[in-house]
Amino acid sequence: MSESERSAKLEVSGVSMSYVRDRRRRLVLDRLSLNVMAGEFVTLIGPSGSGKSTLFRLIGGVERPDEGSIRISGREIAGERGHISYMPQQASLFPWMSVAGNISSALTTAGVGAKEAAALASQWLERIGLGDVAKEYPHVLSGGMQQRVSFLRALLMPRDVMCLDEPFAALDALTRAEMQAWLLGLWEAERRSVLFVTHSIEEALTLSDRIYVLSRAPARVLREIRIPFPRPRRADVWKEPEFVRLKEEVLELLQKGAEADHAL
Numbered sequence: 001m002s003e004s005e006r007s008a009k010l011e012v013s014g015v016s017m018s019y020v021r022d023r024r025r026r027l028v029l030d031r032l033s034l035n036v037m038a039g040e041f042v043t044l045i046g047p048s049g050s051g052k053s054t055l056f057r058l059i060g061g062v063e064r065p066d067e068g069s070i071r072i073s074g075r076e077i078a079g080e081r082g083h084i085s086y087m088p089q090q091a092s093l094f095p096w097m098s099v100a101g102n103i104s105s106a107l108t109t110a111g112v113g114a115k116e117a118a119a120l121a122s123q124w125l126e127r128i129g130l131g132d133v134a135k136e137y138p139h140v141l142s143g144g145m146q147q148r149v150s151f152l153r154a155l156l157m158p159r160d161v162m163c164l165d166e167p168f169a170a171l172d173a174l175t176r177a178e179m180q181a182w183l184l185g186l187w188e189a190e191r192r193s194v195l196f197v198t199h200s201i202e203e204a205l206t207l208s209d210r211i212y213v214l215s216r217a218p219a220r221v222l223r224e225i226r227i228p229f230p231r232p233r234r235a236d237v238w239k240e241p242e243f244v245r246l247k248e249e250v251l252e253l254l255q256k257g258a259e260a261d262h263a264l
């Protein structure tokens with residue numbers, strides 16, 4: 001791997017953000033720093049309301065931080081849109097467009113030529129086993145299938161970093177487990193730089209190279225954990241004693257964070 005490939009794709013440095021509510025300024029992110037290296041799968045896990053979605057809005061350029069810097073491939077992008085691809089909790093496909101159209105129109109908006117976008121959409125839908133539904137409208141698809149399309153759309157966008165915001169939270173447990181295995185296989189083949197948010201410790205440990213455990217708001221990094229399991233990662237990695245130990249470590253951190261918060 002060359003030096004540039006080893007560099008950070010996303011660098012969040014000393015980012016603080018506050019909102020005014022009930023005429024009081026409330027700090028949501030407190031000098032938060034984290035990074036995602038090229039081809040790395042990094043997960044944020046933290047209590048509800050700790051500011052994870054706020055961080056995604058800042059990385060996506062929808063809002064600007066009060067202080068700190070956000071760099072993508074070394075360039076400051078705070079307040080600028082169009083540098084990341086984003087996959088939300090709900091698939092958010094346009095109901096009036098075909099499945100293939102949903103993907104190709106996103107790609108053309110991002111600057112890909114119309115012909116290439118259409119070809120990419122149909123080739124990839126075929127590759128992930130959804131070739132048959134390429135011309136259907138999204139409502140024909142199950143929730144899990146819609147999320148596969150949504151993931152594919154984010155994957156194909158010509159962006160350096162993919163941000164996935166609790167993409168499986170709305171799915172039932174069985175579909176969620178299937179989606180995790182599916183995503184793991186596809187991501188390991190493609191190795192994009194991913195920042196992922198989840199509330200599930202198991203999901204974080206199964207998928208990630210590294211995890212940042214966040215405190216309650218104002219969010220700061222409680223611990224950064226490197227996940228030691230080799231790639232390609234086995235879907236039944238949860239059977240490993242080290243997995244159980246790490247799960248306890250993260251759970252304890254989250255619980256301690258919550259207790260400390262109560263004590264304030």
Ligand SMILES: Nc1ncnc2c1ncn2[C@@H]1O[C@H](COP(=O)(O)OP(=O)(O)OP(=O)(O)O)[C@@H](O)[C@H]1O
Nearest residue numbers: 019020021028047048049050051052053054055217
């Ligand atoms: N535009 C806003 N105006 C005022 N307060 C806001 C705004 N956006 C977020 N907040 C507050 O910031 C805090 C963090 O919210 P955020 O949605 O980022 O948390 P989260 O970690 O993504 O939560 P969850 O895990 O439940 O999705 C919350 O207290 C929220 O009420």
